[in-house]
Amino acid sequence: MKKILVVHPALVLGGAESVLIDFLKILGKYSDQYNVELLLLENRQNHRIDEIPFSISISYGLTGIESEFLIYCINHMNENPHYFESWRHGCINKVNRKLSKKLTEQHYDLIIDFQSSELHFGDYLFEHHVNVPVIRWCHGKVHIxxxxGNPDFYPHIFRQYAGIISIADEMKTLVDSYLQEINLHDKVQSMRLYNPIDEYSIHQKAEFRGGGYLLGGIFDVSDEPFLLHVSRFSSVKNALELVDIYAVLKHKGIQEKLYLIGEGDxxxxxxxxxxxxxxxxxxxMLGRKDNPMPFMKKAKLFLNTSLDEGLPTVFLEAMELGTPVVSYACPTGPRDxxxxxxxxxxIPMGEQQTFIEKTYELLTTPALYQHYVDLLPEAMTRxxxxxxxxxxxxxxEHFIKKEE
Structure with a gap:
């Protein structure tokens, strides 16, 4: 039986964490072939940890108290950089010692470095050589x-990667370019693997008749026509521009309301x-919804004005439920x-008027709208x-056999 170590910073509430759990569920189906261990470098939040298959063992680099102290140090770094950086480095050293012990005692056939955060597997690779194939996921352009931005660190650790896995073709192109820049394009294999969606679960959640918007005394999703946007409300998601776009559409006479699901700064x-x-x-503004699927199913259109994405899961969920998408062609994901x-x-980035015109056209041209709806099943098979x-x-199997 092959042994696989999956390394991830922490199970916080986030897109990469949801994707990680989806991949762990897949690995759980092959427990007769793979002995899988998940190493979480920090023990905090542990969001959806109960969904991880029982066959996958879980261990931690830091205790819960140590994990919270690490975040405290990072948040107060500007107050006393030398003091708090020394404590942060102490946390890194503890995790590295645990990794050294684990890699010495266990004989893994593959290590999956799934995400980077305050702590990451790269800290270990910078100081230690690993005689196991390591593959690293790339979840967004921001990582590239x-x-x-750190030419003294990343080219060094990238020499130990067997492969970089991008989640979109556009992202893979950026990774390929970076590997060329650091002269590792012949040594590190670049591949693309889309994030999976559990279509059965999506449709099941869409039928849940609760958690909706209070209308007419009934706690349910409204039957009135509406447009939808779901995101973390940060500047990069650019929901402010979407409100401006909607104002123009309203002035042009559309009847649909705009529902905004999410929260943020x-x-x-x-x-x-x-x-x-x-x-x-x-x-x-509906705030955060743990299950936005009923809204996605009933929305007329899903609108996105984000300035940066990875492979936006909310697109996939909306399209799986039969709702067409209008989006800026931001890097990366929407184009794929x-x-x-x-x-x-x-819509080309920054062309707000084109965004307005295309959205209005879809809302007022039934044949064009239905054209996109009819193509969605074909789009989602991928x-x-x-x-x-x-x-x-x-x-x-490719990376395990490559080292045999």
């Missing part, structure tokens, strides 16, 4: 920018913009998912779990 600014534009009765505009409206499962297992 970080790699380029931009929430006060978004609320203020809605009030400023007099849209309080039409642009509704919408296949350069074949499966949805892909991301279904059964498709990605086979590719994921092939990828694992």
């Amino acid at each position: 920018d970080i790699w380029r 931009q929430s006060p600014a978004i609320k203020a913009r809605i009030i400023e534009l007099g849209l309080e009765n039409d642009c509704i 998912i919408l296949d350069n505009g074949k499966y949805g409206a892909l 991301f279904h779990q059964i498709t990605i499962e086979a590719q994921f297992i092939d990828l694992i």
Whole structure:
């Protein structure tokens, strides 16, 4: 039986963590072939940890108290950089000692470095040589920018990677370019593997008749027509511009309301913009929803004005439920998912007027709208779990056998 170590910073609430759990569920189905261990470098939040298959063992680099202290040090770094950095480095050293012990005692056939955060497997690779094939996931363009911004660190650790796994073709192109820059394109294999979606679970959650918007005394999703946006309300998600776009669409006479699901540091600014534009009765902030699927199923369109993505799961969920997408062609993900505009409206970055016109056209041209709806089943086959499962297992076998 092959032994696989999956290393991840922490099971916090996030997109990469959801994808990790999906891949762990796949590995759990092959427990007769793979002995899988998940090493979480920090013991905090542990969001959805109960969904990890029982066959997968879980260990931690830091205790819960140590993990919270690490975050405290990082958050207060500006107050006394030397003091708090010394404590942060102490946490790194403890994790590295635990990794050294684990890698000495266990004989892994593959290590999956799934994500980087305050602590990451790269800290260990910088100081230690590993005689096991290591593959690293790349979840977004921001990671590539970080790699380029630290030329004394990342080229050194990248020499120990057998492969880099990108989650979109556009992202793979950026990774290929980076590997060329650091002269590792012949040594480190670059591959693309889409994030899987559990289509059965998505449809099941879409039928849940609770957690919706209180309308007419019934706690359910509204039957009135609406447009939808779901995101973490940060500046990079650019929901403020979407409110401006909606104001123009409303002026053009559309009847659909705009529902905004999410929360974040931009929430006060978004609320203020809605009030400023007099849209309080039409642009509704619903806050965070643990299950936005019923809204995705009933929405007329899913709108996205983000400035940066990885492979946005919310796109895939909305499209799986039959809702067409209008999105800026930000790096990376929308171009892959919408296949350069074949499966949805892909708008060049910054062309707000084009975004407005295309959205209005879809809302007022039934034949065009139905054209996109009819293509969605074809679009989604690429991301279904059964498709990605086979590719994921092939990828694992490829890197294990490559070292044999």
